Amino acid sequence: MPRLNTTPRLADPDGLLEALLAAHQGLDEAASRRLDARLVLILANHIGDAEVLRAAIALAAKPGPESGL
Amino acid sequence: MSGVEQPGRPAFQPPRYASPPPPRGPEQRAVVIIGAGLVGLTLALDLARRGVASVVLDDDDTVSVGSRAICFAKRSLEIFCRLGLGEAMLAKGVTWQHGRVFFQDREAYRFDLLPEAGHECPAFINLQQYYAEAWLVEACAATGLVELRWKHRLAEMSPRPDGATLTVETPAGGYVLEADWLLACDGARSRVREALALPFTGRAFRDRFLIADVVMQAEFPTERWFWFDPPFHPGQSVLLHKQPDDLWRIDFQLGWEADPEAERDPDRVTARVRSMLGPGVPFRLEWVSVYSFRCRRLERFVHGRTVFLGDSAHQVSPFGARGGNGGIQDADNLGWKLAAVLRGEAGEALIASYDAERVPAAAENILHSTRSTDFISPKTPAAQAYRDAVLDLAEHHAFARPLVNSGRLSRPAVLAGSPLNTPDGFDHGAGPGTPAPDAPVAQEGVPGWLLRHLGAGFCLLVFAAPRPLDLPPRVTPLFITPEPMRGALHDHSGLAAARFGAPAVLLRPDQHVVARFLTLDAAGIAAAHDRAMGRG
Numbered sequence: 388m389p390r391l392n393t394t395p396r397l398a399d400p401d402g403l404l405e406a407l408l409a410a411h412q413g414l415d416e417a418a419s420r421r422l423d424a425r426l427v428l429i430l431a432n433h434i435g436d437a438e439v440l441r442a443a444i445a446l447a448a449k450p451g452p453e454s455g456l
Numbered sequence: 457m458s459g460v461e462q463p464g465r466p467a468f469q470p471p472r473y474a475s476p477p478p479p480r481g482p483e484q485r486a487v488v489i490i491g492a493g494l495v496g497l498t499l500a501l502d503l504a505r506r507g508v509a510s511v512v513l514d515d516d517d518t519v520s521v522g523s524r525a526i527c528f529a530k531r532s533l534e535i536f537c538r539l540g541l542g543e544a545m546l547a548k549g550v551t552w553q554h555g556r557v558f559f560q561d562r563e564a565y566r567f568d569l570l571p572e573a574g575h576e577c578p579a580f581i582n583l584q585q586y587y588a589e590a591w592l593v594e595a596c597a598a599t600g601l602v603e604l605r606w607k608h609r610l611a612e613m614s615p616r617p618d619g620a621t622l623t624v625e626t627p628a629g630g631y632v633l634e635a636d637w638l639l640a641c642d643g644a645r646s647r648v649r650e651a652l653a654l655p656f657t658g659r660a661f662r663d664r665f666l667i668a669d670v671v672m673q674a675e676f677p678t679e680r681w682f683w684f685d686p687p688f689h690p691g692q693s694v695l696l697h698k699q700p701d702d703l704w705r706i707d708f709q710l711g712w713e714a715d716p717e718a719e720r721d722p723d724r725v726t727a728r729v730r731s732m733l734g735p736g737v738p739f740r741l742e743w744v745s746v747y748s749f750r751c752r753r754l755e756r757f758v759h760g761r762t763v764f765l766g767d768s769a770h771q772v773s774p775f776g777a778r779g780g781n782g783g784i785q786d787a788d789n790l791g792w793k794l795a796a797v798l799r800g801e802a803g804e805a806l807i808a809s810y811d812a813e814r815v816p817a818a819a820e821n822i823l824h825s826t827r828s829t830d831f832i833s834p835k836t837p838a839a840q841a842y843r844d845a846v847l848d849l850a851e852h853h854a855f856a857r858p859l860v861n862s863g864r865l866s867r868p869a870v871l872a873g874s875p876l877n878t879p880d881g882f883d884h885g886a887g888p889g890t891p892a893p894d895a896p897v898a899q900e901g902v903p904g905w906l907l908r909h910l911g912a913g914f915c916l917l918v919f920a921a922p923r924p925l926d927l928p929p930r931v932t933p934l935f936i937t938p939e940p941m942r943g944a945l946h947d948h949s950g951l952a953a954a955r956f957g958a959p960a961v962l963l964r965p966d967q968h969v970v971a972r973f974l975t976l977d978a979a980g981i982a983a984a985h986d987r988a989m990g991r992g
Contacts, residue, residue: 417837417840417841420837420838420841421841421844421845421848422845423841424838424841424842424844424845425845425848425849427842427845428842428845428846428849428856428859429849432855432856
């Protein structure tokens with residue numbers, strides 16, 4: 388069963404954040420929120436695994452050590 | 457009420473039923489049903505078809521006002537076919553199976569609710585609730601076993617271990633009625649539930665909807681159309697359904713701040729409809745209502761000799777057509793069980809199985825209807841963002857379409873966890889708890905449908921040539937063969953065998969599968985039948 392992978396995997400972390408911020412450039416709060424929601428849905432479908440997604444939601448809701456991850 | 461000039465009067469004239477005089481003294485009856493609505497009448501007719509007499513009390517003297525529960529799902533239609541009303545409903549109802557979802561000015565998604573052929577009944581028909589009720593009243597009266605007491609209002613009830621004592625008020629005076637079994641089909645504001653002080657808990661939604669029955673000649677196809685944030689009603693949703701008699705049902709979401717009184721004003725409603733249809737389309741308003749809704753239920757539906765069915769037991773939001781269809785399935789579930797108990801063939805354990813089966817079914821309906829409501833009526837900026845994100849993506853990206861939730865339309869409950877089922881090892885086809893799938897069959901060369909041949913009792917489907925079988929009393933064999941054969945149904949398409957997935961299948965009187973068998977082992981079949989009668 389695949390588990391949520393929380394090891395560092397990004398080849399270009401600064402580049403990722405830059406691309407995300409560029410996508411949000413010029414958007415108001417509601418439009419930004421909607422863009423993020425689209426992104427979450429696109430990535431969730433790409434991952435596809437319900438167990439991994441639940442673990443990711445739990446981690447996002449509680450990012451501290453209590454998440455158990 | 458009138459909108460733009462459109463001649464004519466309502467196609468349906470509500471009947472006024474005579475209120476019988478109260479009985480002269482106290483009475484004792486085996487079965488008393490409270491509420492002559494869709495669910496109470498379906499239950500009375502089901503019981504009568506099984507030879508059980510009932511008294512039905514209703515505080516009114518007519519059928520439903522307005523179209524109300526208009527979407528009758530395939531399973532409900534199959535139940536009405538069993539009860540003898542299927543033809544009338546299929547002939548009058550508007551058949552549909554496709555739906556479209558629009559977002560702003562674009563189509564985002566379309567769906568097909570019955571992509572597979574080989575079923576007698578369609579995915580849905582739309583039919584005004586008042587037609588269904590009026591035909592149920594006629595059918596009940598024709599059995600001679602249903603005593604309909606209009607304008608007999610339940611005033612008080614007190615439960616007894618062996619029934620309930622009812623105080624009834626009528627225009628001509630009150631009386632006392634002793635019931636061995638009390639079946640509460642008296643709707644969301646159930647007097648019976650109130651008398652027993654049972655908690656009815658769940659969620660209330662802070663939103664209001666305007667519902668309008670509009671008479672017009674329009675070109676819309678016979679599909680369910682749902683708009684999110686359309687140009688003609690910005691920021692809210694709209695649902696359109698076609699009904700018989702050139703009647704169209706339109707639901708406008710209004711938001712929680714809307715004033716229900718002001719929104720009922722015909723001029724205001726007319727303006728809303730006009731902006732949807734555009735100028736120059738004549739129409740007439742026939743019925744208007746403003747509603748908000750709740751999703752809630754009783755914890756249990758069986759309370760000694762009192763049993764709750766339909767909205768008195770569970771209430772859902774209208775998206776998904778799970779209220780009326782859920783209630784009809786309640787009646788379908790309880791009728792044969794109560795008849796068996798009254799005939800002395802089963803104990804009250806069989807009635808307890810109504811709880812075990814219909815409470816999870818109601819929970820499933822509430823879950824779906826709550827999720828739909830949360831999608832249609834987002835309550836937080838986050839909910840709004842996700843809802844709009846789904847709709848942004850759905851038009852061009854198939855992966856997002858299953859996330860669009862404009863109502864998950866009623867599907868029959870699969871009673872998978874029922875104590876009446878005998879688990880089996882088959883890995884495909886209709887397993888225990890599933891309502892029997894239909895299939896085209898022929899008898900002596902005459903084409904027909906499998907469900908029409910099931911009869912009123914337990915039925916053992918045998919996918920083999922006719923042969924003598926050692927079966928429990930009241931279990932009738934039905935032989936089904938791939939080639940025409942005397943004494944068997946001809947499964948000419950092979951769909952019956954494929955859909956059941958086993959050589960022999962035991963069906964309950966409500967057409968649900970309870971057990972499947974690899975061999976015609978008499979002891980195994982008898983044990984499964986005992987279990988299905990609550991004697992396991």
